[in-house]
Amino acid sequence: MDYIKPSDAKGLRGLRLVLTIGVPGPWGESAKKMFEYKDIDYVSVEQHPAEPNEDLVAWTGVRNAPIAVYNDEAPKTNFQDIVALAERFNPEQSLTPEGWDERITCFGISNEICGEGGFGWSRRLMARSSLRKRSLSQRETEILSTAPNLDKDTMSRAYGASESQSLKASERVLEILIGLGNRIKKQKAAGSSYFVGDRLTSCDIHWACFSNMLLPLPEMVNPMPEWLRLSYADIGFIKLSDFEELLEHRDMVFEKHLKLPLDF
Ligand SMILES: N[C@@H](CCC(=O)N[C@@H](CS)C(=O)NCC(=O)O)C(=O)O
Missing domain, CATH: 3.40.30.10 (Glutaredoxin)
Known part of the structure; x- marks a missing residue:
């Protein structure tokens, strides 16, 4: 880019x-x-x-x-x-549901994913602590040694959190994943592959992009730095296998609606 x-x-x-x-x-x-x-x-x-x-x-x-x-x-x-x-x-190719209830659901889902205290925000809090707590393999240590020396003070000043938010970040991430997973299962049972209604809306795009912090898209379509891939993939006690529907959803959204490879 x-x-x-x-x-x-x-x-x-x-x-x-x-x-x-x-x-x-x-x-x-x-x-x-x-x-x-x-x-x-x-x-x-x-x-x-x-x-x-x-x-x-x-x-x-x-x-x-x-x-x-x-x-x-x-x-x-x-x-x-x-x-x-x-x-x-471009209102024609709309990403916002027309109905009142659906619109509120769509923006509510996006807020759980992107809002302050939401999935991305809490994953960032997890990343600040989890890699340091567990013991790393030699390969992981090598990869992390290639990370740029990001100014930690700037980052903690920019993204403040209370002590309890930091302590509960993993639980909050899990809660959101369970909520999103249940939502997509319900939608599938009703015959839709999307979070709201039966077409793509903005919350589907939000999840597709933020899902990189659950399981990064493969290197071939997502050539992100290895140290960041390691951090994005480090999900602590959360089990990836519990959220297969969410990963299928993001694969479908990228395949049908968005361009790959990612370009950054
Ligand atoms: N302002 C955004 C959140 C922005 C955000 O967290 N940006 C991060 C990740 S994309 C960022 O710029 N990180 C690099 C930095 O802080 O220098 C929102 O409220 O939707």
Whole structure:
């Protein structure tokens, strides 16, 4: 993927999407896939993980990614605002259910996946502790030694959590996976392969992109750094075999609706 610098993006018009360079950040991938699905063009702007990104902050007021900036509008960083922007640009290929109940369910599911305290957020909390707690094989130690020296202070300042949230991160992840798994089983029994109704909506894309933090997509379609793959795949006491339907769902979503390989 070609990126431009924030200082160059600032003077442009149209849609500029700030993304973390070199990694499939789940929030960023979801934003990218929503725009791709709807054939909405954007210019990719670089954000460097765990760094101060001063030029980005000077332009948008925000240090991390994704950030969607359209013309002179306020930068959009929240997953829900990014879906709304994509819907505005291409309402025909809608990713939002029409019915009231279905819409609330769709955004509720996305909030469980992408919201503060949700799946991605809690997986990040797990990652901060789990790899350090268990003993690593020699191969794992070698792989982790290739990880860049990310500024841990910047990250813990950026993504604060209470002590109980940190302690309960794995349980919260499990709760969400069980909820999502039950939902997809119910939908399948009613004849649908999607989380809501009988067609693709934004929460399906959110799950497909965030599922990388349960089981990363294979190297061939997802050439992410090995150290990050190790961290994304480290799910502690959670058993992958309990969530086969969720992995089948993401494979179906990528196969039918989204482009692979991932490009970051
Ligand atoms: N603002 C997003 C969450 C963004 C987020 O957590 N971004 C992470 C992962 S994609 C990131 O930028 N990490 C790199 C960094 O913080 O430097 C939302 O609320 O939907």
